[in-house]
Amino acid sequence: MTSQRLKSGGLIDRNLPIAFMFDGKPYQGFAGDTLASALMANGVGLVGRSFKYHRPRGIMTAGSSEPNALVTVGEDGRTEPNCRATTVELYDGLVARSQNRWPSLGFDVGEVNALLSPFLGAGFYYKTFMWPAALWEKFYEPMIRRAAGLGRASYEPDPDHYEKCWAHCDLLVVGAGPAGLAAAMTAAQAGARVIIADEQSGPGGSLLSDRREIGGAPAPTFAAKISAELASMANVTVLSRTTVFGWYDDRVFGAVERVQKHVSVPAADKPVERLWRIVAKQCVLASGAEERPLVFGGNDRPGVMMADAARTYVNRYGVAAGSRVAVFTNNSSAYCAARDMEANGIDVAAIIDPRAETPDYDGQARVMANARVVGTRGWRGLTGITVQRGGEQETIPVDALLMSGGWNPIVSLACQRGAKPRWSDDHVAFLPPAPSDGMRTAGAAAGIASLGNCVQHGASIAVECLSKIGIAAKPFDAGPAEDEPAFSVTPLWHVAGSTGKAFVDFQNDVHTDDLGLAVREGYGHVEHTKRYTTTGMATDQGKLSNVNAIGILAEVRGTTPGDIGTTTYRPFYTPVSFGALAGAHRGRHFQPVRRSPLHMWAEKHGAEFVEVGHWYRSAWFPRSGETRWRQSVDREVLAVRRNVGICDVSTLGKIEIVGRDAAEFLNRIYCNGVAKLPVGKARYGLMLREDGFIYDDGTLSRLAENRYFMTTTTALAAGVLSHMEFCAQVLWPDLDVRFTSVSDQWAQIAIAGPRSRDLLKQIVDDDISNDAFPFLAAGTINLMGGQLSARLFRISYSGELAYELAVPASYGEAVANALMAIGEPMGVTPYGTEAMGVMRIEKGHVTHAEINGTVVPEDIGMGRMVSVKKPDFIGRRMLNREGLSGADRLKLVGLKPVDPSDDFSTGAHILNPGAAPSMAADQGHVTSTCFSPVLGHHIGLALIKRGPERIGEQVVVWDALKEQDIKAIIADPAFVDPAGERLHA
């Protein structure tokens, strides 16, 4: 390979050298280089190995459509595989490695695949690795996994951060080439809010590769001038290094900005990538056009490159693709590339053109009409090409071949919402779909050919878009553009009679034989061909291959490309990192952290927390010397049952309900009667779903004639509120009722145990004796000599004498501290959700482990709670279904092991003794288990067929996961204080 840096020229800064590494070797480039241009400048032509056949591959393009030069950039947690070397901006200290080769790029054992190629044709994986079936798991799959993919991801944590943001504009311009810049200037000058985005390091697009003049200046100078002006305008946002990757419903666009992927060490206070969600009233798609490869034998050899890419390397990066090159083209644009090569002292041996009539050419190169390249020579780098003209063949020694098969407007974004592009015989290309509301295409993306026309088109399209949103604009006038000859092209979908594989999709190693095979095997529909051959399915999503595949399919099937059509376009246009998609929502911030008002208090007391949805709940409070959670939990349970404990129950849902029809409304929400609940009283309530099954349980307290306070399970707080809002707004909007969540307003503390009243009366001013404040009393009280107004509820989850004290959340910590200080002499103990869980199981109180969506009130022994008098409540009608009162239903019971040293698992199934496990023999399952410190052995709750009728019966608890059969006895679910005497003390 003799690609090299030219002595002068290019837009790079030759005063700023940059040191980088590739495959362990040090190299030098300049500021403004991409990794690809710098490698080429250093004569590195071999940059990768192809996916299937491990063929040597070189750099084919100068942009984001690159199929071959995929490298891994970065190290450790910053490792990024499958980067296109053509878009990696060079920075000091950059470390890059080639991929998909072992042991090295130069000597790759995978080359042996080339010998197996007759067996590796399209669809081979549907026909191989089938037999013997036993080998799949042990051999085929591991082998395929090792061979699959190109780059390898790192498992180390990514040290950088990412962010997402929103933006709003009148006009989004996608692409900052000639048409895009003109559109943006038009809109900016009209005072519109403009966002212009370009995937490259700065605006300019094709202007940066051009030597022609526009507006009296060389194209790159013109681009710089317009960009600077746009950047200076307050109503314009210029987003460089930003790919608009998707057009979503309505007018929302997704874009990713590579904020710091081009710096040696990212600054910590900025993200490395930023995901933009842009709401644009109108959009101009000025994404340009992509040059098509030609399909002929050996067209994938390192040294074979797109003609316009070579032109870009010369004009923008000062790099020659080779010292002696040839051009193979079916259209006029590549003649421009030839001219630019010669202008920089590169020898152009020949221009090979299959057409009879070729454009005028005044350079040195020999123009060969009616000619085709039918093969290439060289293995790791091009050494020559074989040209066929008439009946004669000629071999021309060259080290680079510039190919051009025509131009494809880059229409992806315009097609992502389902519209199909339209085939044009004149352009020999697919043009954008018919304009839709909110999206117009301009410039080369719309099939416009010359530079001057692209600029004018961009401006006039912008005027049209702005008029749709009521903004009057005048088209930006760039000044005169250099004349250019008209564009001409004749289709050449593939070169018949080539020698060697003729590649269509370079990245997935799909060649013409594969397409033929697909059609012969019945997969000739374009969507089938795509999946059968994998053409268009690689990380480049067929940017260079799709249209050629369609052209070839059309020929094979004897129809037109328009008839074949394109496959469905979907986001993303180029790959987007998961980091950008997650933004700041990763690690601890994956979801919001919701802290109880007593969180710091709990931390201070050494709480171990458990995540419950967004909440952090204190699970237990280990004391020094306790190493296992059971030690803490057992101690907390005994402390509560024998003495007094306090527990943070602030996370439960709390809803305040007001209005003249509040009682009636609540009566329709609960299955039990609540309308007659007296002021100053609380009640346990069950809410059903409309299908009759229990939805949630909680408490309801009446604080005043028309003011109620409801609690719900923590996890269902949001659901219950939405359900109530649906009932109030949609089902019964005529009821005079209003309610709102007060979950955050109140800190709520449970004070439980035989001494709970003794503790509480020391801070509560009011009389809370058993007569004055009996079981289920509820009301407003005062604390600590009138310092604070609070609410007290005598409700109990633990089954002990207990209260729940609600104080304004800002006072939660102070009140908890006061309870601890005052309660210290009586040994008050903080307890968490684990101890709470043990105590409720000991009492047979249900949670959503029991009310699991398949349970009705009767199943948990609460059949009598269901009102028979209420004419309507949610779930009333469907609850009456025959099947929901069947005799064989699973019903709540307790369970204890025959051998007190045994335990069993939640989820284990119940069998009759001696029965073999089967669905038919299944008697039910264990819903909750715990060790009861009060009883000294494990206990559980279970839902068992006809459970309550079978108390005392022995059953088997069958656990296939632990391979255990435990003998157990069905018991009353209330293991402790079954008569409930403590509650009423």
Next chain:
Amino acid sequence: MASLIQCPHCGARPKEEFSIKGSAEAERPAPDAAEDAWFEYVYQRDNPIGRIEEYWQHTSGCRRWLVVERDSGVHTVYRVLDATAARSSE
């Protein structure tokens, strides 16, 4: 990625601010209606491709229930009404 819903109270908002309940086609039967009518209401849904009406709630905004009329095939949203207002105008 978010598409925008025009909440009649709050204006255009990303769909992450909403939660979707399901079809708004059926009306809750009278409490004493036949069991079949209740079975239909609770369990049966037509689920067509094309224009449908759904109940959405603007949970991170006004918390109003809305009726969203949209196309289940191509996601075009035709109109969004406050559910209470929509019901009272029937």
Next chain:
Amino acid sequence: MPELTLSPVHALAHVPVGRFGAAENASPLALTALAEGTILQILGAAPDSIAPALAEFGNFVIRPNAPAQWLAISDKPLSSSELTQIDAALTGKADVIDQSAGRIRIQIEGPDVRAALAKGVAVDLHHDVFELGQSVTTLCGHITVNITRTGDDQFELLVMRTYAVDLWESLTEMVLEHGIECRHA
């Protein structure tokens, strides 16, 4: 009864304060945890009938929260007897739910405030579009907030108390590239 004084603790009492992020920015953003005063959620009536009833209890601003719902906000905390009086004054007109402890007020200001908020907020806060005094309830990241424009380049965010620390942490990260000064009022 033992002599113990009950003192409130601000939900953001323990968040780090000081200067963070880009040091070179001469006009960093300022993030202020406003002192807890009074926040009343008014259900039902229109603001004109609410304002007179509140006038004697402090300097209240009344912001729309949802259809037929307002938030009445003042910097001064109210005693429980004052709350009872307000409740009585509005009987028959509107229902009052005290959310003074349920919501935390965070102020954010500075020349780059809109660029910073845009990282979490989908609503267009452009100075020509979002007017002084205008309020919306929307998402900031994954957390529901009520946002009011209170100055040229100044906004007040109301967030549920239990999400306040998380929102504060998200906000401080969102603004690092602009530089931020974090403080308590």
